[in-house]
Amino acid sequence: MNDPTDKDALIESFAGTYNSSSTASSWELVQQYQRVLEYTSKNPNKGSSAVASALNLPRSRIRSWVDGDGRPDAVRGIQRAESHGLLDLSWEGQTLRSLTTLVAWIFSGGSINEVYVPSFALSGGDRDIVESALEDLGAGWTEFNAGESDRVTELRPTEDASVLGRLLLTLGAPLGAKNRETDLQLPRYLHDAPEELRLLFARTYIGNRATDRADRPKTPIQLAEKRSPVFREELRSFFESLVGEGEVRGEAESYRLSAEAVDKLALKPVVISSSRVDG
Numbered sequence: 309m310n311d312p313t314d315k316d317a318l319i320e321s322f323a324g325t326y327n328s329s330s331t332a333s334s335w336e337l338v339q340q341y342q343r344v345l346e347y348t349s350k351n352p353n354k355g356s357s358a359v360a361s362a363l364n365l366p367r368s369r370i371r372s373w374v375d376g377d378g379r380p381d382a383v384r385g386i387q388r389a390e391s392h393g394l395l396d397l398s399w400e401g402q403t404l405r406s407l408t409t410l411v412a413w414i415f416s417g418g419s420i421n422e423v424y425v426p427s428f429a430l431s432g433g434d435r436d437i438v439e440s441a442l443e444d445l446g447a448g449w450t451e452f453n454a455g456e457s458d459r460v461t462e463l464r465p466t467e468d469a470s471v472l473g474r475l476l477l478t479l480g481a482p483l484g485a486k487n488r489e490t491d492l493q494l495p496r497y498l499h500d501a502p503e504e505l506r507l508l509f510a511r512t513y514i515g516n517r518a519t520d521r522a523d524r525p526k527t528p529i530q531l532a533e534k535r536s537p538v539f540r541e542e543l544r545s546f547f548e549s550l551v552g553e554g555e556v557r558g559e560a561e562s563y564r565l566s567a568e569a570v571d572k573l574a575l576k577p578v579v580i581s582s583s584r585v586d587g
Contacts, residue, residue, distance in 0.1 A: 309479055310496050312397045312404060318478065319395060323382040325424065325474040330369060337380040340365055344373050388471045392446040399502050406441040407479060408505055409577060410472075411495060412512035413438055414481040418462075422484070424473035427452070427462045432516035437577055438463055447472050492539040494546055503550070510550055511577045513543075518565075518574060527557060527564035529574055534561055547573060 309321055319338075326334040343363055348354060351362075356374040360367035372378025389395050397404045410428070414420060418428040428438045442449045448466035453459040465472050477483055480495025498506055518529045533540050544563065547556050555569040565573060 311500065312407075312479055312497050313399060315395055315397070318397065319386055321478045322389065322395070322475060323386065325477055326380075326382040326385060328380075328382075332369075334380065334382040337369075338382050338386065340370070341373060341380055341383050344370050348374060385471050385474060388468050389475060392468065392471075394445060394472075394475055399505065402444065405505065405508060406444040407476065408501075408509050409437060409441040409512050410445075411476055411479050411481045412509040413441075413516065414476060415486075415492075415494075416513040416516035419485070420473045420477060420481060420483050424470040424477065424483075425464060426469065426473040426476055426481075427464050430461045430463065432518075434515065434576060435463070437512065437515070445472065486535065488534055488536055490536065490539075492535060494539075494542055498546065506546075506550060507573070508577050510547060510573050511575055514565075514573050515576065521564070524564075525567060527566055529565045529570050530562055531565070532562045 309318065312318055320335050323335045323338050324333070328334045328337060330337060332340065340363075344359060344365070347359055347363060351359070354362070354374075356367055356371040359365075359374050360370055363370075386395070393403060394407070397407075410418075410426065413428050414426060417430075417432050418426060420426045428442075430438075439449055442463065442465055447468060449463040450466045452462045452464060454461045479497065480493075482490065482492055484490075486492060495509075498509060501509075514529070514531065517531045517533070519532070521528050521530055533543065535543075540561070540563075544556050547565070547569065548554075551566075551569040551572050555566040557564045557566065
């Protein structure tokens with residue numbers, strides 16, 4: 309997703325996260341469903357057989373759309389996302405800030421499982437950041453593994469969890485495990501995002517991954533990245549684009565931020581207001 313503010317492209321990509329048992333793709337089913345709605349709104353007395361014939365669509369596919377309350381899974385997902393205001397994004401808007409916070413958290417301290425439910429581990433960053441983002445997006449949160457000494461406490465969305473997970477995936481968050489063999493790359497939209505949004509991603513990421521080096525005032529923070537060399541280099545370049553070349557040091561899996569980089573990138577992200585205003 310190069311431009312999340314392009315609503316049509318965002319919806320098409322989001323629909324593509326759904327599987328289709330039909331010969332048509334999930335996005336094609338969304339388009340066909342829209343055609344059926346338009347036709348039946350003008351011809352309310354037509355049954356599924358007449359509609360299928362008029363639109364040259366299989367009756368077996370559209371019968372429940374016309375004669376009942378059926379709809380493609382992707383349509384249901386789009387409608388749920390719309391109900392939370394998640395598909396009308398602007399670069400300066402609160403919604404994209406909240407989503408970017410969660411995307412960064414998935415990269416740095418979370419995951420999206422095989423049924424698209426995201427989890428946000430509380431092993432590093434301040435929990436109020438992810439709590440505020442989830443609340444702002446209308447997802448709420450439920451705590452898991454609290455008090456278990458051998459497992460990290462996690463927050464997961466309470467409402468429409470898989471819808472949010474699919475949207476985070478659409479924006480560039482990875483699905484499944486992250487390790488040295490995973491083909492990770494940063495979200496493409498960060499290349500064109502305003503600096504404030506890029507800083508939000510970086511600060512959230514670093515807040516989850518960084519360890520202090522109080523005895524090394526010139527490079528007081530270190531990040532350990534057991535990721536592919538390609539991703540580590542991309543991440544390093546991303547940080548340097550915000551603070552300047554040479555301010556991220558080291559070539560191995562652990563690299564260090566200079567004091568100057570820490571002053572800009574190791575700040576706590578602004579906690580998101582629960583009163584969302586997009587513009």
